Amino acid sequence: MAFIPIYLLVLGVTITVDYFVGIVLERMSDNRRKLFLILSIVTNIGILFIFKYFNFFNSNIESVANFFHWNYSYEGLKLILPIGLSFHTFQSLSYIIEVYKGNQKAEHNYGIFALYVMFYPQLVAGPIERPQHMLHQFHERHEFNFDNFLDGLKIMLWGMFKKVVIADRLAIFVNAVYNNPESHTGSSFVIATIFFAFQIYCDFSGYSDIARGAAKTMGFELMVNFDKPYLSKSVDEFWKRWHISLSSWFKDYVYIPLGGNRVSESRLYFNLLITFTLSGFWHGANWTYLFWGGLNGLYLIVALQTKRFKLKISKVFRMEKYSSVVDLISIASTFVLICFSWIFFRAKDIHDALYIIKSIFLSAVNMNFIESLIKAANSISNFGTVNLLLSFILIVFLIGIEMIQSKIVVREYIDSLSYFSWAVYYFAIISIIVLGIFSETQFIYFQF
Amino acid sequence: MNRGENRMKKDNRTRAIKVFLFLLIFIVLERGIGLMLMNLKTDENRIINGQMWDEFYKMDKNEIDILFQGSSKARFAYNPVLFDKELNVTSFNFSTPLQTPKVSYYALKQALETQTPKLLVYDIYWNTFGLKHDTMPAFYVFDSIKNPLLKYGLMLSTVEDDEFASFFLQKISTTYRYRGNVNVLISNVISAIKKISGVAIVQKKPVNSEDYKYSNKGFFYSDKVFEIDKFNFNQPPSNFEWDDEQFEYFEKIIELCKSKKIKMVMVAAPIPKPIVEYLKRYDEFSARFQYIADKNKIEYIDLNVINSKLNFIGNEDFMDSGHANQNGSIKIAKILIPLLKKQIQ
Numbered sequence: 001m002a003f004i005p006i007y008l009l010v011l012g013v014t015i016t017v018d019y020f021v022g023i024v025l026e027r028m029s030d031n032r033r034k035l036f037l038i039l040s041i042v043t044n045i046g047i048l049f050i051f052k053y054f055n056f057f058n059s060n061i062e063s064v065a066n067f068f069h070w071n072y073s074y075e076g077l078k079l080i081l082p083i084g085l086s087f088h089t090f091q092s093l094s095y096i097i098e099v100y101k102g103n104q105k106a107e108h109n110y111g112i113f114a115l116y117v118m119f120y121p122q123l124v125a126g127p128i129e130r131p132q133h134m135l136h137q138f139h140e141r142h143e144f145n146f147d148n149f150l151d152g153l154k155i156m157l158w159g160m161f162k163k164v165v166i167a168d169r170l171a172i173f174v175n176a177v178y179n180n181p182e183s184h185t186g187s188s189f190v191i192a193t194i195f196f197a198f199q200i201y202c203d204f205s206g207y208s209d210i211a212r213g214a215a216k217t218m219g220f221e222l223m224v225n226f227d228k229p230y231l232s233k234s235v236d237e238f239w240k241r242w243h244i245s246l247s248s249w250f251k252d253y254v255y256i257p258l259g260g261n262r263v264s265e266s267r268l269y270f271n272l273l274i275t276f277t278l279s280g281f282w283h284g285a286n287w288t289y290l291f292w293g294g295l296n297g298l299y300l301i302v303a304l305q306t307k308r309f310k311l312k313i314s315k316v317f318r319m320e321k322y323s324s325v326v327d328l329i330s331i332a333s334t335f336v337l338i339c340f341s342w343i344f345f346r347a348k349d350i351h352d353a354l355y356i357i358k359s360i361f362l363s364a365v366n367m368n369f370i371e372s373l374i375k376a377a378n379s380i381s382n383f384g385t386v387n388l389l390l391s392f393i394l395i396v397f398l399i400g401i402e403m404i405q406s407k408i409v410v411r412e413y414i415d416s417l418s419y420f421s422w423a424v425y426y427f428a429i430i431s432i433i434v435l436g437i438f439s440e441t442q443f444i445y446f447q448f
Numbered sequence: 449m450n451r452g453e454n455r456m457k458k459d460n461r462t463r464a465i466k467v468f469l470f471l472l473i474f475i476v477l478e479r480g481i482g483l484m485l486m487n488l489k490t491d492e493n494r495i496i497n498g499q500m501w502d503e504f505y506k507m508d509k510n511e512i513d514i515l516f517q518g519s520s521k522a523r524f525a526y527n528p529v530l531f532d533k534e535l536n537v538t539s540f541n542f543s544t545p546l547q548t549p550k551v552s553y554y555a556l557k558q559a560l561e562t563q564t565p566k567l568l569v570y571d572i573y574w575n576t577f578g579l580k581h582d583t584m585p586a587f588y589v590f591d592s593i594k595n596p597l598l599k600y601g602l603m604l605s606t607v608e609d610d611e612f613a614s615f616f617l618q619k620i621s622t623t624y625r626y627r628g629n630v631n632v633l634i635s636n637v638i639s640a641i642k643k644i645s646g647v648a649i650v651q652k653k654p655v656n657s658e659d660y661k662y663s664n665k666g667f668f669y670s671d672k673v674f675e676i677d678k679f680n681f682n683q684p685p686s687n688f689e690w691d692d693e694q695f696e697y698f699e700k701i702i703e704l705c706k707s708k709k710i711k712m713v714m715v716a717a718p719i720p721k722p723i724v725e726y727l728k729r730y731d732e733f734s735a736r737f738q739y740i741a742d743k744n745k746i747e748y749i750d751l752n753v754i755n756s757k758l759n760f761i762g763n764e765d766f767m768d769s770g771h772a773n774q775n776g777s778i779k780i781a782k783i784l785i786p787l788l789k790k791q792i793q
Binding site: 146386389390422425426429430433434435438 | 463470473474477478481485613614617621623624627630631634635638
């Protein structure tokens with residue numbers, strides 16, 4: 001993934017096509033509207049396919065051809081993925097679909113439409129906005145507002161803390177373990193997977209916060225993309241809290257058009273599986289992402305199938321009396337399931353993922369868990385026991401903040417403390433300076 | 449002016465004062481924390497390099513006759529005091545850790561603002577001609593360069609895009625510069641906890657405090673002896689590739705000397721013989737520099753080649769696999785002085 005100036009042409013093509021298609025869709029009322037909708041979808045998905053998925057399909061066709069001893073020797077394309085392509089493609093598509101459905105008026109100002117597609121805070125890694133939420137903001141006058149500016153800086157500060165202090169620190173351990181699985185044991189994989197769960201969360205939500213904060217400084221509101229996902233009590237709830245802009249996009253434009261849940265049971269399961277598999281595929285052209293997406297779909301299917309059984313168990317054992325314990329178990333088990341799926345997301349390929357899973361289960365009862373973990377940490381350059389301890393402390397700190405956030409808005413509470421709030425902000429800034437990892441780790445979701 | 453406008457003005461004034469106060473307190477806090485971190489552990493390298501440059505800047509204008517330049521290999525190999533005595537000159541060793549030709553170029557330009565030596569002895573360490581990322585070597589020199597154009601030229605040519613933020617932060621923030629010492633603070637806390645809970649504490653030997661010392665005129669020395677049996681000969685040498693940009697800067701150094709009518713000699717300080725054999729590609733390295741020397745009509749003195757014939761220096765004359773100890777520097781001077789005599793006559 002890269003910023004290459006000529007790729008601005010790619011952005012230019014999608015903006016221009018969708019701008020004109022939007023106006024045409026608004027003016028037309030007959031069946032030709034569908035043709036223009038298809039034109040836009042084909043253009044957008046076509047460009048995405050060429051840059052992101054062509055080589056994947058090509059290499060898989062080649063593998064199949066080799067298996068059957070057919071002659072197939074088409075070379076892959078040597079194209080670098082343009083920065084933010086997956087994000088602005090989907091944002092543009094949502095505009096066209098909403099105009100087609102009649103939920104949104106077409107934007108007649110080319111500049112404003114271009115700005116909607118390539119608004120810089122969210123161009124590279126979202127959130128994937130909806131036209132109803134964003135477009136009108138570009139028509140409003142935005143004067144400098146000190147409170148918005150300050151609020152924006154505070155949101156960016158929290159995002160920066162999550163990214164450079166937590167995510168990039170965890171990344172050192174995760175990368176060392178996942179990039180060399182044969183050199184590590186089960187205990188390392190367990191911790192690396194948990195670390196990855198928090199790394200990807202802090203990395204992506206950190207970026208989203210920086211994007212939201214940057215937009216807020218200018219008086220723009222971007223949607224919240226994460227809502228304390230690891231406090232979810234079910235996988236279904238997790239997907240309502242994780243990467244909300246993408247999951248709602250797939251729900252509105254893939255799942256519901258397929259029939260959603262207003263279909264037969266088998267069709268419902270099919271819809272879920274397809275939606276989540278495609279969602280996984282959006283993340284990257286690799287079987288691991290497909291598997292990750294499909295696995296999450298499978299979790300939801302199993303959850304639906306066992307819903308009645310769980311309700312019965314709950315009634316029999318009168319679990320409403322122990323709701324806190326039940327909630328805790330639900331949160332923990334959901335976290336375990338999500339972490340298990342992250343193994344596929346992070347592993348280089350399916351082979352590595354299966355190797356890691358096997359190692360985790362084989363060394364499940366490891367009497368020297370802590371010892372081997374400390375040994376692993378010390379063997380990793382620039383990590384060591386201190387960073388291992390700090391990583392755990394930061395994760396506990398993050399969970400604590402999120403739990404408090406579920407009761408009160410932490411930022412507002414801090415601001416209510418008047419001058420004492422300054423101490424909190426000084427602490428955050430100094431923490432970033434002292435503990436931040438300022439190496440070449442980019443944001444994970446930039447690669448999508 | 450109506451009430452509303454007055455109130456807005458008052459609010460803006462209050463906000464401006466608050467912002468100013470916030471920033472002021474932050475600057476004071478940041479500086480204080482930075483100084484506290486700085487005092488947790490002395491950065492010996494930084495102090496020593498500073499001493500070397502301070503000594504250099506105190507010398508009289510055009511006082512230096514021979515300038516030695518190169519990496520840490522050179523700063524341990526060439527003792528200016530020995531050369532001064534035998535050659536009746538004033539010399540100075542201008543070497544810094546891992547100094548690449550790119551960094552040497554800027555350091556030399558700075559040096560030539562106050563000095564015009566008759567001879568530049570440039571130590572050839574093949575490894576520095578393959579370094580693509582020379583931010584760290586630049587860092588040892590950056591603080592001491594006074595000419596702002598040279599300073600920022602060095603920064604722009606060595607700092608990578610993704611290191612810029614880090615490099616810039618190190619310059620403006622004392623806390624960021626010494627943040628590495630937080631590990632010392634955490635280790636102290638862990639030791640204190642262990643002490644309270646009765647767990648035995650293993651004292652870590654401080655690095656560098658007894659390994660070497662700074663003498664004067666840029667020369668460093670050590671009495672340590674290389675423990676060759678502890679060297680891992682089974683691990684193959686790391687992959688090495690030349691970096692063309694370093695050679696470009698080396699050509700610039702040659703041109704600079706020519707333009708200032710400074711004679712130049714290329715010298716490869718010796719390393720232990722078993723290490724030369726271990727490298728396997730040493731002949732290739734030496735041949736490349738011989739070619740450059742011949743092309744530019746410069747003398748190239750490869751002390752490893754001379755050692756292979758004369759055996760003038762042994763494993764016991766090195767402190768480690770790359771640096772001569774004090775005994776070694778005396779033996780190097782003995783061989784090199786007659787060769788340099790011809791250059792300055």
